[in-house]
Amino acid sequence: xxxxxxxxxxxxxxxxxxxxxxxxxxxxxxxxxxxxxxxxxxxxxxxxxxxxxxxxxxxxxxxxxxxxxxxxxxxxxxxxxxxxxxxxxxxxxxxxxxxxxxxxxxxxxxxxxxxxxxxxxxxxxxxxxxxxxxxxxxxxxxxxxxxxxxxxxxxxxxxxxxxxxxxxxxxxxxxxxxxxxxxxxxxxxxxxxxxxxxxxxxxxxxxxxxxxxxxxxxxxxxxxxxxxxxxxx
Amino acid sequence: xxxxxxxxxxxxxxxxxxxxxxxxxxxxxxxxxxxxxxxxxxxxxxxxxxxxxxxxxxxxxxxxxxxxxxxxxxxxxxxxxxxxxxxxxxxxxxxxxxxxxxxxxxxxxxxxxxxxxxxxxxxxxxxxxxxxxxxxxxxxxxxxxxxxxxxxxxxxxxxxxxxxxxxxxxxxxxxxxxxxxxxxxxxxxxxxxxxxxxxxxxxxxxxxxxxxxxxxxxxxxxxxxxxxxxxxxxxxxxxxxxxxxxxxxxxxxxxxxxxxxxxxxxxxxxxxxxxxxxxxxxxxxxxxxxxxxxxxxxxxxxxxxxxxxxxxxxxxxxxxxxxxxxxxxxxxxxxxxxxxxxxxxxxxxxxxxxxxxxxxxxxxxxxxxxxxxxxxxxxxxxxxxxxxxxxxxxxxxxxxxxxxxxxxxxxxx
Numbered sequence: 232x233x234x235x236x237x238x239x240x241x242x243x244x245x246x247x248x249x250x251x252x253x254x255x256x257x258x259x260x261x262x263x264x265x266x267x268x269x270x271x272x273x274x275x276x277x278x279x280x281x282x283x284x285x286x287x288x289x290x291x292x293x294x295x296x297x298x299x300x301x302x303x304x305x306x307x308x309x310x311x312x313x314x315x316x317x318x319x320x321x322x323x324x325x326x327x328x329x330x331x332x333x334x335x336x337x338x339x340x341x342x343x344x345x346x347x348x349x350x351x352x353x354x355x356x357x358x359x360x361x362x363x364x365x366x367x368x369x370x371x372x373x374x375x376x377x378x379x380x381x382x383x384x385x386x387x388x389x390x391x392x393x394x395x396x397x398x399x400x401x402x403x404x405x406x407x408x409x410x411x412x413x414x415x416x417x418x419x420x421x422x423x424x425x426x427x428x429x430x431x432x433x434x435x436x437x438x439x440x441x442x443x444x445x446x447x448x449x450x451x452x453x454x455x456x457x458x459x460x461x462x463x464x
Numbered sequence: 465x466x467x468x469x470x471x472x473x474x475x476x477x478x479x480x481x482x483x484x485x486x487x488x489x490x491x492x493x494x495x496x497x498x499x500x501x502x503x504x505x506x507x508x509x510x511x512x513x514x515x516x517x518x519x520x521x522x523x524x525x526x527x528x529x530x531x532x533x534x535x536x537x538x539x540x541x542x543x544x545x546x547x548x549x550x551x552x553x554x555x556x557x558x559x560x561x562x563x564x565x566x567x568x569x570x571x572x573x574x575x576x577x578x579x580x581x582x583x584x585x586x587x588x589x590x591x592x593x594x595x596x597x598x599x600x601x602x603x604x605x606x607x608x609x610x611x612x613x614x615x616x617x618x619x620x621x622x623x624x625x626x627x628x629x630x631x632x633x634x635x636x637x638x639x640x641x642x643x644x645x646x647x648x649x650x651x652x653x654x655x656x657x658x659x660x661x662x663x664x665x666x667x668x669x670x671x672x673x674x675x676x677x678x679x680x681x682x683x684x685x686x687x688x689x690x691x692x693x694x695x696x697x698x699x700x701x702x703x704x705x706x707x708x709x710x711x712x713x714x715x716x717x718x719x720x721x722x723x724x725x726x727x728x729x730x731x732x733x734x735x736x737x738x739x740x741x742x743x744x745x746x747x748x749x750x751x752x753x754x755x756x757x758x759x760x761x762x763x764x765x766x767x768x769x770x771x772x773x774x775x776x777x778x779x780x781x782x783x784x785x786x787x788x789x790x791x792x793x794x795x796x797x798x799x800x801x802x803x804x805x806x807x808x809x810x811x812x813x814x815x816x817x818x819x820x821x822x823x824x825x826x827x828x829x830x831x832x833x834x835x836x837x838x839x840x841x842x843x844x845x846x847x848x849x850x851x852x853x854x855x856x857x858x859x860x861x862x863x864x865x866x867x868x869x870x871x872x873x874x875x876x877x
Contacts, residue, residue, distance in 0.1 A: 290871045293789075295869075320791070322789070323791025334874060346513075351792045355506040
């Protein structure tokens with residue numbers, strides 16, 4: 232699905248391309264011959280009922296799982312056939328993960344959690360990690376442990392951690408699923424800012440309001456793409 | 465995060481630097497992640513920071529793991545301290561049964577010159593010399609009946625032969641002696657009675673301050689001071705025998721005897737076989753027992769530490785999955801968790817070495833009524849052994865945990 236960035240008038244290259252991707256677990260088809268392209272800089276929302284294949288899609292795109300068949304190209308690299316450690320390397324360099332349950336390391340402070348992502352990626356830089364926390368409004372909470380932070384604050388630390396290595400793609404799995412309305416709005420505002428800067432976002436959500444924030448929304452059911460909507464941003 | 469980074473990280477924004485890159489470059493990240501010294505140093509600092517955080521902020525879990533290691537290290541270092549110190553302690557205890565080194569005249573000579581004692585004392589060493597009793601034997605007569613009299617250093621005899629039982633009192637001045645129980649019975653002597661000794665033309669009256677009974681040959685002896693016997697016999701400075709009580713045991717006594725024979729002329733030294741063999745036998749039994757207990761304790765420690773580490777690692781499965789999701793390799797996860805195990809092993813070992821010494825001291829004071837000897841290298845061995853045990857016990861659980869599928873674990877969580 233080649234596209235044009237109408238505002239900038241530049242050709243949009245595809246960051247992600249899936250061709251007839253299937254994933255089966257035993258006899259169960261989690262994804263069934265799914266084809267999809269995501270241009271750089273796009274905000275894609277993925278919706279669908281439980282068991283529709285959203286998480287499987289996220290795992291394959293996030294290099295946490297492999298497709299049973301089909302072709303997956305992420306940032307110019309075909310993932311099929313790569314060794315586990317190569318997939319880890321691509322995930323480390325290319326993808327920023329945001330989880331519904333935040334998944335912060337409980338005995339590390341907010342800034343240390345962010346620095347952990349730097350540690351596995353490249354050079355640890357505390358000043359930069361603090362700047363990332365400042366961006367999500369948590370500079371003053373940098374020395375707090377996750378247990379001392381609210382759910383919304385923990386999710387913002389998770390976002391700062393996902394952003395710290397400047398990934399080509401942000402993958403967010405139900406990022407507002409555990410947040411109240413106020414914190415949901417804070418997180419969406421951060422996403423809007425990232426999108427405005429050209430970051431590619433794929434957000435899995437059950438929430439129609441959140442889904443509607445994206446440029447494009449696709450719905451999955453039984454592993455198939457059943458609906459696609461462009462919100463015109 | 466407004467600008468592209470200068471340290472090699474790439475921008476993820478549209479039109480960034482990811483286009484047309486080869487699989488190899490993307491997979492290895494070689495172009496994007498140079499490893500200058502500064503980066504290595506900062507990574508090491510972060511690794512230490514994570515280790516410190518894990519040890520100081522997970523106190524309850526760390527204390528449990530630390531105790532698992534420390535208890536084993538305490539038991540092992542206490543056992544080792546006792547096993548090392550037992551020969552010294554036992555050698556002293558066994559000296560309650562009498563001298564263990566005899567110095568006799570070499571064949572062809574009649575007596576041992578008194579001048580050799582300083583040389584022999586030097587070979588024994590001050591630390592191991594518990595006592596030395598020289599003996600000179602002469603035949604004396606009481607009421608015209610011949611008896612064997614032994615002249616000796618009575619104060620030294622009390623150290624060398626603490627098993628001698630005296631009814632009455634030990635001689636405390638010249639003119640007093642001990643009469644063997646058999647002689648006392650034959651001639652009807654009791655403590656405090658006077659007795660006249662004859663030797664050749666010489667006669668002298670003594671007081672039997674006590675009656676000696678050992679159950680051995682001493683019961684048929686008259687025991688007196690060397691000077692008293694010398695006056696009676698008209699000689700001095702010659703010994704028939706010197707008994708040494710030395711704080712070494714078993715083969716060490718024989719080795720000492722060999723050294724004396726090789727170094728001191730005119731004497732023939734020999735270990736008291738009955739005692740050296742029983743020393744060695746008892747020590748062998750004790751050492752075997754301690755060795756067996758040490759093996760059992762080591763096995764229990766391994767099981768305890770392994771189980772604890774398994775529980776600790778299982779509890780942190782989600783954290784391991786997260787680290788892998790963030791890009792940690794299996795090796796990196798193993799390195800971090802084994803690093804924690806090594807730190808816990810070293811800390812637990814140090815704690816165990818200190819507690820082990822206290823336990824050994826307690827046992828030594830209660831059993832042997834003496835302080836335990838300090839072996840400087842034992843704490844070092846305890847720390848190294850505990851670290852090795854913690855590492856070995858953690859290896860399998862950590863490797864297994866590093867294999868977790870992050871997608872599955874994070875979904876479960």
